[in-house]
Amino acid sequence: MAAIYNPRQVILVTCRAEMDILGKKQLKDDIITLSWHMPVSFDPAVYAIAIGTAKFSSKLIQKSGVFVVNFIPNELEKQALFCGTHHGEHMDKFKETKLTKEESEKINCPRIKEALAYLECELINTVEAGDHFIFIGKVINSAEIKQGKRLFQGPSEAGYKFTTTE
Numbered sequence: 091m092a093a094i095y096n097p098r099q100v101i102l103v104t105c106r107a108e109m110d111i112l113g114k115k116q117l118k119d120d121i122i123t124l125s126w127h128m129p130v131s132f133d134p135a136v137y138a139i140a141i142g143t144a145k146f147s148s149k150l151i152q153k154s155g156v157f158v159v160n161f162i163p164n165e166l167e168k169q170a171l172f173c174g175t176h177h178g179e180h181m182d183k184f185k186e187t188k189l190t191k192e193e194s195e196k197i198n199c200p201r202i203k204e205a206l207a208y209l210e211c212e213l214i215n216t217v218e219a220g221d222h223f224i225f226i227g228k229v230i231n232s233a234e235i236k237q238g239k240r241l242f243q244g245p246s247e248a249g250y251k252f253t254t255t256e
C-alpha cells in the first residue's frame with residue numbers, strides 16, 4: 091500500500107532509556123527513521139508517531155515516556171536509510187552515522203544537532219494499532235533552527251526510495 095499513501099516526510103526519532111541487555115543494565119540511546127507521524131492537537135501541542143511493536147525504540151519510549159521528533163534535511167538520506175534498516179539494541183546509531191548528539195532542554199533524551207527543527211515530547215498516551223504502537227506525545231519544547239528541503243519516502247513498493255520537493 092506504500093504506493094498509495096507515499097510520498098511521506100521522513101523524520102528521525104531519538105530516544106533513551108536504561109535497558110537490561112544480555113543481563114547488564116545499560117543506558118541506551120537510539121535513532122529510528124519514521125514516515126508514519128502527524129500533529130494531532132494545537133493546544134496543547136501534541137504529536138503522534140507510529141512505531142512497530144517489536145522495534146527497539148518502541149521499548150525505549152515505553153520505558154522512558156519521552157522522545158524527540160527530529161525534522162531532517164534531504165541531505166541526511168544515507169543516515170536515515172541506515173537508522174531505518176538497523177536494529178539499535180546492539181549498536182550505537184549516533185556513532186555509526188556520525189550524527190551529532192545534543193541533549194534536550196526539557197527532557198532526558200538525545201536530539202540530533204543536524205536537524206532543521208525538533209519537538210521534545212512527553213508521552214501522554216499509547217494506542218496499540220495492529221502491529222504498530224501510536225505514541226502520542228505532548229510537545230513540551232520545540233524549535234525551528236533553519237529552513238531546508240525535507241526528505242520524503244517515495245511511493246516505491248520495492249525497498250526504500252527517497253524524494254524531495256522542488
Ligand SMILES: Cc1cc2nc3c(=O)[nH]c(=O)nc-3n(C[C@H](O)[C@H](O)[C@H](O)COP(=O)(O)O)c2cc1C
Binds near residue numbers: 125250
Ligand atoms: C524511510 C523509512 C521509513 C520508515 N518508517 C517507519 C515507521 O513509520 N514506523 C516504523 O515502525 N518503522 C519505520 N521504518 C523502519 C524502522 O526505521 C526500522 O525498522 C529500524 O531499523 C528500527 O530501529 P530500532 O529497532 O533501533 O528501533 C522506516 C524505515 C525507513 C528507511
